[in-house]
Amino acid sequence: MTHLRIRGGRPLAGVVRVQGSKNVFLHLASAALLSAHPVRLHNVPRITDTGVVADIIGAAGAQVSFDGAGMDVHAADVTSGVIPPDLGGMIRPTACFGAALLARTGRAVFPMPGGDAFAVRRIDLHLEAMRAAGAEVRTANGIVSARIRTGLCGFSFDCTTPGGFGPSLGATVTALLLAASARGESRVVSPSGEPEVHATAELLRRMGVPIEAENGVLLVEGRDRLAPAAARVPADRMAAGTLLLAGAITNGRVEVEDPTLDSLPRGFVDTLADVGLKLTRGIGTIRTTPSDLHPVTVETGVHPGYPTDLQPQLVALLTQTPGTSRVLERIYAQRATHVPGLVALGADVTARGQELTITGRSRLRGTTVHGDDIRAATALVLAALAARGTTRVYGVRHLRRGYEDLADTLGALGADITEEDH
């Protein structure tokens, strides 16, 4: 039972490099399958999701290699449109890989996606995009089968979710991949503006697919053959935000390497300013400066709003902020798996539906807690860094999905943190 043993109370300080973005990499890798020519991705994160992606690409019959920093995908031969359920069930963008295989082989069979299980993670819009592009799609016993009889045709697809918060990131990528391979022009309407989408569109352009943005529509000219290309995975804005919040919760001075400031969502920067934490540029870095903290009312939102993937970590910080704060989770119907662990550590946090209420400042005390997904486990690690005494945080396998060596990174900043195996 691997866990992190953390003795809290030490201010973190120092400069830290930020890994490549998990969520951008996952979507770029699905696009890499579209070309029969080599695609090189640089700055790929060393996380367990990367291994799953390599196995999915390999199972499709394509060549893939990962040297610890760069991934080479050469999908000259794609011999199978099947994503094995044990692989597809482990990551979130499974339907995006399904779309790429559908485009390459005319057939895709894939399971419901995995990734974090804090909410039902729907893929109805992905399947609608496939139907709009001319595929027959059936779902039985949790397995999706999609088939195209006469080739993909140019189509129009609206990425807006029924939930009302805005467009779906994943479905926008699925639509882009299908459009890139379809005959004629496609219209991807109300696309998501998340950095993952911009990065994927940019890689597709480099692969020779004309994509124009016009009045809230992406106009995509499909191509039969896509060119060789390369792309660099940008720094992970969620990892950068996590490290800055780890500095803040320990009243320390953490600096993350640039150029992440430009890619940090405005909503994150503004919320930190409202809490009382100014982000400033150092020499090639961004740093937080400790100061008096204030309660805030904040809601998660689409980019550049406050990101859902930094919501649990913010809640951890707000347990150390005097007064009552409110956090409204707007992307998911619920994302509160961090709450029981924070309460066990002594925090005053309640979740009612999508609203979390946090009253600080709580005196946190070390105990044993379980993080059931990436950011819930991260929030517990952050709270443990601020707690008195020793905390054991279980859920390391979730952390490994999203972070390269989180314990080592925090240890290098001065945290008393060790991975234990009993």
Ligand SMILES: CC(=O)N[C@H]1[C@@H](OP(=O)(O)OP(=O)(O)OC[C@H]2O[C@@H](n3ccc(=O)[nH]c3=O)[C@H](O)[C@@H]2O)O[C@H](CO)[C@@H](O)[C@@H]1O
């Ligand atoms: C816009 C947004 O912030 N998206 C987040 C979402 O991306 P991810 O691509 O996983 O999710 P989507 O953006 O597609 O989904 C967000 C919302 O849309 C709904 N939905 C989605 C697809 C679908 O077919 N039908 C449907 O109803 C989901 O249930 C959810 O409520 O989770 C990731 C992991 O936490 C984050 O990194 C992304 O920032």
Ligand SMILES: C=C(OP(=O)(O)O)C(=O)O
């Ligand atoms: C929820 C997350 O990832 P995934 O969609 O891969 O589960 C996340 O990155 O916080």
